Amino acid sequence: MTEDEATTPERAFGEESRRQLLTEYFLPFETVAPEDAWKHAYRLLLWIDRTTGLAHCYESDKSQPGRPWYARSLAFHDWLSKELEADAGKLNEKLDWLFIRGFERLARTLVSQNARRAVIAEQQRAKYAGFPRPGQDREFELLILEELKAWISKVPPPDVMLQLTQRARAYFSQENKRKNLLGEGFEDVLAFLLERLPGAAKLKIKARPLLHELPGFRSPPKREKPRTVDLAILGPGKRRTLLTVKWSIRADREEQFGVDFDAYARLDEAGEDFHYVLVTNEFDAARLAAACERRRQNAKLFTAVVHVNPQGPLAAYGTEGRGSALNLPKHVKSGRLMSLEAWLRTLVKA
DNA sequence: GGACATCGCGAACGATGTGG
DNA sequence: CCACATCGTTCGCGATGTCC
Numbered sequence: 001m002t003e004d005e006a007t008t009p010e011r012a013f014g015e016e017s018r019r020q021l022l023t024e025y026f027l028p029f030e031t032v033a034p035e036d037a038w039k040h041a042y043r044l045l046l047w048i049d050r051t052t053g054l055a056h057c058y059e060s061d062k063s064q065p066g067r068p069w070y071a072r073s074l075a076f077h078d079w080l081s082k083e084l085e086a087d088a089g090k091l092n093e094k095l096d097w098l099f100i101r102g103f104e105r106l107a108r109t110l111v112s113q114n115a116r117r118a119v120i121a122e123q124q125r126a127k128y129a130g131f132p133r134p135g136q137d138r139e140f141e142l143l144i145l146e147e148l149k150a151w152i153s154k155v156p157p158p159d160v161m162l163q164l165t166q167r168a169r170a171y172f173s174q175e176n177k178r179k180n181l182l183g184e185g186f187e188d189v190l191a192f193l194l195e196r197l198p199g200a201a202k203l204k205i206k207a208r209p210l211l212h213e214l215p216g217f218r219s220p221p222k223r224e225k226p227r228t229v230d231l232a233i234l235g236p237g238k239r240r241t242l243l244t245v246k247w248s249i250r251a252d253r254e255e256q257f258g259v260d261f262d263a264y265a266r267l268d269e270a271g272e273d274f275h276y277v278l279v280t281n282e283f284d285a286a287r288l289a290a291a292c293e294r295r296r297q298n299a300k301l302f303t304a305v306v307h308v309n310p311q312g313p314l315a316a317y318g319t320e321g322r323g324s325a326l327n328l329p330k331h332v333k334s335g336r337l338m339s340l341e342a343w344l345r346t347l348v349k350a
Numbered sequence: 351g352g353a354c355a356t357c358g359c360g361a362a363c364g365a366t367g368t369g370g
Numbered sequence: 371c372c373a374c375a376t377c378g379t380t381c382g383c384g385a386t387g388t389c390c
Contacts, residue, residue, distance in 0.1 A: 061383055179380035180363045251357055
């Protein structure tokens with residue numbers, strides 16, 4: 001690696017940056033025991049929802065105070081605080097490592113990017129005198145002034161208000177960038193955890209490989225696009241495991257599970273079954289049950305459905321006894337909805 | 351009618367390919 | 371080498387459907 005490549009990459013949430021950050025995070029851990037894996041996953045990826053102040057386990061609009069998922073979020077937050085041995089008010093300090101560190105990098109690149117763009121923007125605006133200044137939001141300014149009127153003696157100059165507006169916007173839009181990190185970030189975290197399992201030497205782990213580069217799968221027909229798999233595990237022995245890794249699940253993506261599997265099966269030429277595993281952190285009981293029960297012809301679609309820690313959703317729902325929530329304990333008890341810990345053990349035992 | 355469950359699109363971004 | 375379009379992923383979000 002050259003000197004240049006060793007410096008912080010341009011894309012703070014890109015593949016290279018994530019690899020550097022995860023390498024740093026796992027430096028103190030030569031190995032990771034299966035029972036600790038879920039804690040690492042949450043420390044790295046789980047975050048506090050700013051609108052509720054609680055650990056995020058469901059869509060934020062449905063988790064607002066007074067709505068059903070607020071109670072469940074409280075219960076989850078409570079459970080997790082105890083598990084991670086944190087004060088409920090200080091759980092944030094134990095979470096969100098990857099995003100916080102990534103955002104520090106992003107902030108640095110934003111500064112230089114903004115400076116560069118400001119110069120260009122001046123040229124772009126040159127012949128439009130009197131036009132609104134970018135980032136200006138009169139309504140927001142009035143709202144702030146109204147709220148603070150008892151506390152400030154005079155109206156700050158326009159430049160100051162503009163700066164405030166821009167900073168406020170940047171602060172609140174910061175959260176949007178998290179989605180970017182989560183998708184491939186979850187895949188990378190799993191790959192790092194798998195590689196550090198005691199006994200992982202027998203496994204070959206590939207994040208986002210091309211399907212046809214895995215043993216026993218052929219290239220797609222010319223006109224068809226090559227397929228990537230979220231995560232693949234080769235071994236133990238001749239076992240091939242294809243994973244679909246989704247932090248959460250939406251109905252429109254659920255359809256994709258079957259489509260993907262059909263493509264994988266069509267391009268399989270080994271004639272030996274491959275495993276198809278879903279790893280998720282979804283909390284909705286109905287969505288989890290659907291994944292557990294989803295079928296292809298007369299078999300279950302997924303070899304295993306793995307949750308970061310099923311005790312989380314169980315804690316969230318508590319003793320609530322209605323709807324799909326009733327199926328959740330059943331699937332956990334039967335092992336159909338597996339914990340990350342239990343699933344990791346199946347990979348390294350024997 | 352209220353409490354969910356389901357649905358489907360939108361914003362925001364990284365990765366990749368294309369074309370100049 | 372850069373600008374641009376396109377694709378794929380996430381959660382947010384509001385509308386619609388369903389059940390008691």
